[in-house]
Amino acid sequence: xxxxxxxxxxxxxxxxxxxxxxxxxxxxxxxxxxxxxxxxxxxxxxxxxxxxxxxxxxxxxxxxxxxxxxxxxxxxxxxxxxxxxxxxxxxxxxxxxxxxxxxxxxxxxxxxxxxxxxxxxxxxxxxxxxxxxxxxxxxxxxxxxxxxxxxxxxxxxxxxxxxxxxxxxxxxxxxxxxxxxxxxxxxxxxxxxxxxxxxxxxxxxxxxxxxxxxxxxxxxxxxxxxxxxxxxxxxxxxxxxxxxxxxxxxxxxxxxxxxxxxxxxxxxxxxxxxxxxxxxxxxxxxxxxxxxxxxxxxxxxxxxxxxxxxxxxxxxxxxxxxxxxxxxxxxxxxxxxxxxxxxxxxxxxxxxxxxxxxxxxxxxxxxxxxxxxxxxxxxxxxxxxxxxxx
Amino acid sequence: xxxxxxxxxxxxxxxxxxxxxxxxxxxxxxxxxxxxxxxxxxxxxxxxxxxxxxxxxxxxxxxxxxxxxxxxxxxxxxxxxxxxxxxxxxxxxxxxxxxxxxxxxxxxxxxxxxxxxxxxxxxxxxxxxxxxxxxxxxxxxxxxxxxxxxxxxxxxxxxxxxxxxxxxxxxxxxxxxxxxxxxxxxxxxxxxxxxxxxxxxxxxxxxxxxxxxxxxxxxxxxxxxxxxxxxxxxxxxxxxxxxxxxxxxxxxxxxxxxxxxxxxxxxxxxxxx
Numbered sequence: 001x002x003x004x005x006x007x008x009x010x011x012x013x014x015x016x017x018x019x020x021x022x023x024x025x026x027x028x029x030x031x032x033x034x035x036x037x038x039x040x041x042x043x044x045x046x047x048x049x050x051x052x053x054x055x056x057x058x059x060x061x062x063x064x065x066x067x068x069x070x071x072x073x074x075x076x077x078x079x080x081x082x083x084x085x086x087x088x089x090x091x092x093x094x095x096x097x098x099x100x101x102x103x104x105x106x107x108x109x110x111x112x113x114x115x116x117x118x119x120x121x122x123x124x125x126x127x128x129x130x131x132x133x134x135x136x137x138x139x140x141x142x143x144x145x146x147x148x149x150x151x152x153x154x155x156x157x158x159x160x161x162x163x164x165x166x167x168x169x170x171x172x173x174x175x176x177x178x179x180x181x182x183x184x185x186x187x188x189x190x191x192x193x194x195x196x197x198x199x200x201x202x203x204x205x206x207x208x209x210x211x212x213x214x215x216x217x218x219x220x221x222x223x224x225x226x227x228x229x230x231x232x233x234x235x236x237x238x239x240x241x242x243x244x245x246x247x248x249x250x251x252x253x254x255x256x257x258x259x260x261x262x263x264x265x266x267x268x269x270x271x272x273x274x275x276x277x278x279x280x281x282x283x284x285x286x287x288x289x290x291x292x293x294x295x296x297x298x299x300x301x302x303x304x305x306x307x308x309x310x311x312x313x314x315x316x317x318x319x320x321x322x323x324x325x326x327x328x329x330x331x332x333x334x335x336x337x338x339x340x341x342x343x344x345x346x347x348x349x350x351x352x353x354x355x356x357x358x359x360x361x362x363x364x365x366x367x368x369x370x371x372x373x374x375x376x377x378x379x380x381x382x383x384x385x386x387x388x389x390x
Numbered sequence: 391x392x393x394x395x396x397x398x399x400x401x402x403x404x405x406x407x408x409x410x411x412x413x414x415x416x417x418x419x420x421x422x423x424x425x426x427x428x429x430x431x432x433x434x435x436x437x438x439x440x441x442x443x444x445x446x447x448x449x450x451x452x453x454x455x456x457x458x459x460x461x462x463x464x465x466x467x468x469x470x471x472x473x474x475x476x477x478x479x480x481x482x483x484x485x486x487x488x489x490x491x492x493x494x495x496x497x498x499x500x501x502x503x504x505x506x507x508x509x510x511x512x513x514x515x516x517x518x519x520x521x522x523x524x525x526x527x528x529x530x531x532x533x534x535x536x537x538x539x540x541x542x543x544x545x546x547x548x549x550x551x552x553x554x555x556x557x558x559x560x561x562x563x564x565x566x567x568x569x570x571x572x573x574x575x576x577x578x579x580x581x582x583x584x585x586x587x588x589x590x591x592x593x594x595x596x597x598x599x600x601x602x603x604x605x606x607x608x609x610x611x612x613x614x615x616x617x618x619x620x621x622x623x624x625x626x627x628x629x630x631x632x633x634x635x636x637x638x639x640x641x642x643x644x645x646x647x648x649x650x651x652x653x654x655x656x657x658x659x660x661x662x663x
Contacts, residue, residue, distance in 0.1 A: 249515070
């Protein structure tokens with residue numbers, strides 16, 4: 001095979017009108033390089049983002065004073081982003097909806113706590129084992145999905161999640177019963193501020209793996225088989241094997257998220273891993289924007305902050321929550337339910353107005369940060385049609 | 391593009407023997423014998439509903455024949471799933487354009503090279519260096535294939551937005567990327583005018599030479615099929631109506647009758663499309 005001459009693509013071939021039009025869409029006129037001022041603005045924006053993610057949460061070079069409590073909430077949000085990316089692999093790439101993801105995460109949490117507390121191993125090892133266990137249980141569930149897709153598979157995952165809650169989480173030696181299981185933090189990351197960085201390392205690792213997956217054989221196979229399994233097969237893609245591959249990767253991420261969550265909380269109890277949480281996971285991923293890494297991360301952060309009360313506090317919305325005054329005071333609106341109120345509303349917006357979710361909103365900024373023009377990029381029209389395999 | 395050495399073993403590359411399939415009470419295919427020798431272009435014509443695509447589905451593994459066998463390169467592949475037949479060098483196109491339309495042109499051709507990409511999908515996630523080298527090769531090959539069909543300039547375009555004719559061309563490029571030995575084309579000429587059909591014919595003859603392909607071709611464009619085929623079958627109602635040299639089949643009274651429902655001397659078969 002000879003190397004392709006790069007000038008070949010510059011050759012002007014006679015193209016029919018329709019084709020020329022398509023070409024014009026593909027390659028918008030080059031908008032030139034930003035001015036020095038433009039570059040400076042972008043550098044400033046990058047610096048701000050780096051400060052926001054790396055320094056602000058730990059009160060380094062920051063005029064603000066983030067309390068340890070809030071740093072802990074930020075760790076949770078980062079871990080939610082990992083879980084969102086896990087669901088993105090399943091829903092976004094493979095087209096299978098999981099309504100039992102809280103069980104994946106919960107089992108990861110207990111596994112890591114078990115390895116660290118009962119087997120007295122390092123936290124890093126505990127988290128790695130949790131990821132592997134997550135991958136294995138996800139693979140098993142994936143086997144079911146080879147027969148069932150769409151709504152039916154979602155129902156199976158729902159049952160799996162509820163069942164795990166009632167059975168696995170009830171094994172006292174594994175979960176420590178109602179008292180829960182102790183999950184100490186890793187050496188060097190004991191404080192709430194430092195643990196944030198530990199979680200961040202996890203998120204970066206997941207982002208890198210996800211990025212590599214889409215750029216290699218496995219990711220391409222999964223994307224092809226979601227949209228057109230028949231064509232994928234004729235290209236020699238073993239659709240069953242690669243569906244399982246997607247499940248394994250999603251389980252790996254979910255297990256990692258669970259492990260990190262366990263050590264953040266210092267103690268794991270079964271209670272929070274309920275169906276409510278599974279719904280939040282699905283909502284944050286979908287509203288964030290399926291198949292859009294930035295969107296999924298933003299969606300997850302948003303819902304995590306909504307759920308743990310950070311947003312409610314910062315935006316001074318406390319009055320909207322808590323017990324309703326008057327005769328209805330039996331109804332206590334905890335911020336924990338906020339995602340389930342905002343979620344469906346945002347979902348409606350996404351389905352009708354913003355098919356790319358938060359990710360679509362973020363696109364112009366991303367373009368700008370990458371040194372291109374700030375411009376609105378319409379979402380792909382098919383996004384709602386092919387999301388879930390029928 | 392690696393050119394496979396033409397195998398010296400004699401006998402057909404692709405052969406179906408007595409392939410039958412029933413859907414409920416409908417006999418979609420009845421005892422179909424089809425044979426394609428190495429480097430041959432075999433044409434299949436027949437009116438709508440004759441079972442042409444069903445035959446393709448049996449050959450490629452989407453349908454399981456009720457009875458009969460499919461042999462590929464001397465091996466009985468009747469029981470094999472689709473992707474394993476693809477691994478052995480069988481490729482096909484679809485009537486409704488077999489591409490991943492939500493992806494870009496470049497991604498499609500890269501995905502289609504799945505079998506040529508030789509590294510572990512799992513290892514690639516965790517940074518095997520081999521993967522990046524192979525990926526570079528894969529991309530270069532994809533660009534070379536696209537240039538072959540004059541679509542190199544569309545690399546970053548989403549397939550869904552492309553005109554039908556371009557999608558058809560791209561689909562052939564994608565199956566070529568799988569490095570096949572046998573190409574089963576399901577109506578590659580649909581929607582083409584006479585001149586474009588002529589070009590398609592030249593193109594198919596050209597890729598046969600270049601990639602040493604055996605081509606089995608379904609099309610309603612009878613002049614196209616007649617021109618490029620070495621051997622031709624006419625299917626009707628799930629059975630082989632007649633077979634033989636293209637011109638003989640085309641002018642065969644049974645064929646004309648099947649197509650037009652009238653006696654041969656009442657119409658010129660050349661007008662059959």
